[in-house]
Amino acid sequence: MNDLSRREALGLIGPALLATTLPLHAQSGQSLKIGFGMALSGGLAAGGKASLIAYQIWADDVNAKGGLLGRKVELVHYDDQSSAATVPGIYSKLLDIDKVDIVVSGYATVPTAAAMPIIIQRGKTFMSLFALAVNDKFRYDRYFSMLPAGPEAKYAFSRGFFELVATLDPKPQTVAFTGADAEFSILCLEGARENAKKIGLKTVYDRSYPPNTIDYTPIVRSIKAANPDIVFYASYPPDSSGLIKATHEVGLSARMLGGGMVGLQFAALKTQLGPMLNNIVYYEVYVPEPSLQFPGIEQFVTRYRERAAKEGVEPLGFYLPPFAYAEMQILEAAITAAGSLDDAKIAEQLRTKTFPTVVGDLKFGAGGEWAEPRILSAQFQGIVGNDVEQFKQPGKQVVLWPAKYKSGELKVPFEPIKR
C-alpha cells in the first residue's frame, strides 16, 4: 500500500531535522534584561497575569526614574503554561540565548521548583513568588522567597485560626478537617492537625477529596453528621467556592468555620459568594484595613486596578500584585546597593538587609524565607449583596490575628443562611 523507499523517507527526515533548529531563531537586544517564565495560561493564569501587571508597573516606575544601574530595564518573559515541562527549556533559553542579566521565578510552586536545577547550576540569585517550601530540598543559599508564610509554612496558614479558637469561651471540643488531594491542602492540613492537637481538640472527621470533585454536598453532610464545634477547610479556589455553597445548602453550622481557603482572596470568589462569606475565618496577605496602611500601597493598588480593568484580570489586586511589586522593589534595592549584577553580591545584600516595600519592611531569614511570617487571619463581616466595591472598603475583611495588625473583633458562631 505504501511504496515510500527508505531513501525518500530519510530524505524527508533531513528537512524535518532542520526544522528542529526553528526555536533557536527567536532573539532580543541591549538594556538590563530581567527574564522569567510566567503562567499566562493554564490553572495558574489568573495569578500569573496579575503578577505580570505588577512587574510591568514596576518596570515603568524604574525606567521613569532613569533605570537600574543607569540602564533601561526590559522584562523578557515566556508563558510556562502552569506546567513544569516547559520550564527547563524556558530558563535555559533565557540564560543561554536571550542572555538575560537577572532571572526571577514565575508564580507558584510547580514552575519555580522545575527551574531550580538550572538556577543552581549557573549560580544565579533567584527570587520566587508565592512558591511553597521549594528550598527545603535544595537548600540553595541564593534563593529568596516572596511568600508571607515564612520558614514553617505548614503551620502558618492555620496558626492564627487555632489561636483564635483557643480564645473562645466555653472551650470547643471537636474539630473536622477536609481538603483537596493536592499540594497546598495536604501541607496546610498537616500543620492544622498539629495546631489543633496543641489546644486539645478532638478530630471527628478527616477526609480528603480529589481535585476535580463536582459535588461537595456529601462531604459537608458527613461533616455535619459528625457535629464538630470547629470546621477547618484547606481548599483551592474551585473547592473553596463549592464547599461554602454546600455548607449553606446543607445547613452546616459551627462555632468557627473556615481555614486555609485559597481563592477567597480573589475578587471573583468574593463577589460570587457575597453574603455566604459572613463570619468565615480565613487567611489574607493584605486587605485595606487601617492597621495595614504601608507607605505606597494605596497608590500602587489604584494603578494596578486601572491596568487590570483594561486587561480583564483580577480587579481587586490584594493577593499577588502588591507582593510581586514588592519583590521587584527589593530586587531593585539589592542591585543598587550591590552596585553590580554579580549574583554573589546581590545575594549578600538580600541576605543581610531589611527592605522597605509597599507591604512593609521585609527581611529574609533561614532558607531564603521571610524572617517574620505574616499570614493574617481575617473574617468576613457585614457583607451585603455581591458588589465588588464593598471589598475595597475597610471593615469588611477584618484582621483578627496577629495582634500587631488586628483591626476588629471575632464574631461567633458561624450560621448558614436561613432558607
Place this chain on the structure above:
Amino acid sequence: MSVVAKTAKDEVARSATRGGWLGPLLAASIGAALIAATFLVLDWLGTDYAYLAAYTVLQFVVLATAWNILGGYAGYVNFGSAGFFAIGVYTSVVVYQTIQLPILATIPLAAATAGLVGFATGYLTLRLRGVFFSIATLALAIVLQTLIVNWDWVGGARGVYVLRPQTVPVFGSYARYLFAVMLGLAILSVLIARLVENSWLGQGLAAIRDDEVAAECSGVPSLWLKLMATTLSGALMGAAGAPFPYFITYVDPNTAFSLSIAVNTIAMPLIGGTTTWAGPVIGALLIGSLQQYATVTISSAANLLIVGVLLVVFVIIAPNGIIGLITSIRERRQ
C-alpha cells in the same frame, strides 16, 4: 539516467523496503551520520537550551512511534498514552526513592512495568471492538492518575523532587546527557518499529487493520498479535517516561499525566503518516519543533489550538498524512 543505473537504483530502493542486507546497512550508516551531524550542530549552537528543546522533540518521536505500532499498524487507537508515559515516570521515581539506579538501568524497568500494564489492559479489552479498547485506555489513564494521586510515597498529589547531578562524565552538562539518552531511545524505537513493520507481526497487524474478521478467518491469531503490539507500544511509552523526572526535577501527577502528551502522541503520527515508521518521526520532528518555537514566541494556549487545527485539517485533507501526500504525488507523476 541509463537503464543499468536506474535498475540498480530500483534494486537498492526495493531491497531497502524489503529488508535485505543492503537496507539495514544503508539505514545504519545514514543513522550514524545523522547522529553525528545532530551532535555537531547542537554543540555548535552550544547551549543547554538546544539540548533541552531537542530532548522534548525526541521524546515525542519515541511516543509517536510507540503509539503508531498499535494505532497505525493495527488500527487500534490508544487514548491513554499519558497513562503509559506516567507509568514510566513513576517507575523512575520509585527507583530514585529506593535503589537509585542510573537512568540507563531504569529505562528497561520502566519499559517492563508499562508493557505489563499494556498487556493487562489488552487482555481485558482487545477481544471487543476497537472503540471499546480506546475508551478503556482513556479510563485506564484516569484510574492510574487516581492511584498515583493517592500514593503518598511517590509524593501523591504533592509531587516529589528528583535531584540530579550537575555534570556527567564524558557528556559534560546534564542536559547533553539527557539529550543523548533520548536520542538513543528514539533510534531504538524507530528500529523496533521498522522491524515490526517488515516482519510477520507487521503483516498480521496490517491484515487486522484492513479487515479483522477476514484476517481471523484466514487464520491470523489476532488477539495475540494485538496483545504483542499493545505490550510493545506501552513498553516504549514507559521507556520514554523514564528519564522525564530527571528532566523536570519536580514531578507531580498533573505534569506526568498531561493531556498535551495524549494529544500530541495521536496528532503526530496522524499528521506524519500512520502506515510506516517514518510517518511518526516526521510528524514528531515537525510538530514538536513547532511547539517548541511557539513556546518561546507566541501565547501558549494557541499552541494546543494549532495542534488541534492541524490534526483536523490533515485528517480531512490528507488522511494518510504527509507520507501519504508524497506517495500520492509520486504515484500521480508515474
Place this chain on the structure above:
Amino acid sequence: MAVSWDLLINAVLSGLLLGGFYAAVAVGVTIAFGMLDIVNIAHPAFIVLGAFIAYWLNSSYGIDPLLASLLAAPFAFLGGRALYRLYYYAFERRGEESLQGLAFFFGILFIVEVSLLLHFGVDYRTVEAAYIGPSVDLPFSLSVPLRLLTPLLVGLAMVLAIQIFLSRTFIGRAILAVSQDPGALRMVGGNPVKVKEIAFGIAIATAIIAGALLIIIQPVEPSVGREFIGRVFAICVLGGMTSLAGTVLAAMILGVAESITTTFWGPSWAPAVAFSILLITLAVRPSGILGR
C-alpha cells in the same frame, strides 16, 4: 465504618440527583455513538460550550440559564448537522475507518476547548438563578438542593422527550431504523445520510442543554470537559449502547456509586470506582445492562 442510615439515604439521594444530570449528559452519546456508530469524543467539549453560552447570556443579559440553553439549542442543532456533514464527506463516504474519524473528533475537542480558553480565560464561571442556593427539606432528615433537583427534572424531561420523538415520529423511527439497518432504510425510501444528520444535530443540541445544567450545578472552566469523556462513554456502554432507558439507569447507577464512595470511603476513590465499573462491564458483559 458505622453505617449511618441518615448518611446513606442522603448519599443515595444525591447520587440519584447527580444521575439525572449524568443521563442528560450521556443521552447525546447514546444517540451518536450507540445508534449511529459515530465516536464523538468531542461531546464533552460541546457540553462545556453549552455551559459557557448559558454563562454568557446569563451574565450579559440576565437570561435564565435554562432559557438560554433552549434559545441556543436550535443553533446547536444546525451546527451539529453541519458537523456531521463534514464528517460524512471526509470520512464515512470514503469508507475511512474509525482511526481518522476518532482523530477528527479528538481535534474538534481540542479546538473547542482551547477556543473557549482563549476567549474566556481559565477562571471558573457561574450563573445566577432563583433555584441556585435554596434546598427543599423532606422528612427523614433528607434535604434536596434545588441546584441538583432542577437538572434532574430537566434532564429526565429531555430524555423522555427524545424517547417520545424516537418512537412516535417518522424521523425518529427512521433514526432507529438507521441504527439497525441503513440498507433496509434506503429500500423503503429513506435517506440514511439525512437521517443521521438530523440525529447528530439532536445529539449536539442535547449537549448544549446539558451544558446549561452543568453550570447550574457547579462552576465551570474550559477544561472540565475532560472529566466527562470517560463518564459519558461509561454510561453509554453500561446502559447498553442504544437504549435510552439503559442510559438513564446506568447514569443513576454511576451517580449513586460515586456518591456512596464519596460519603463512606472518601471522595478520592470516586472516579476510579466509576471507571472500574466500566472496565468490569466491558470484560464481563460488554452489551451492557439493557443492550441487545
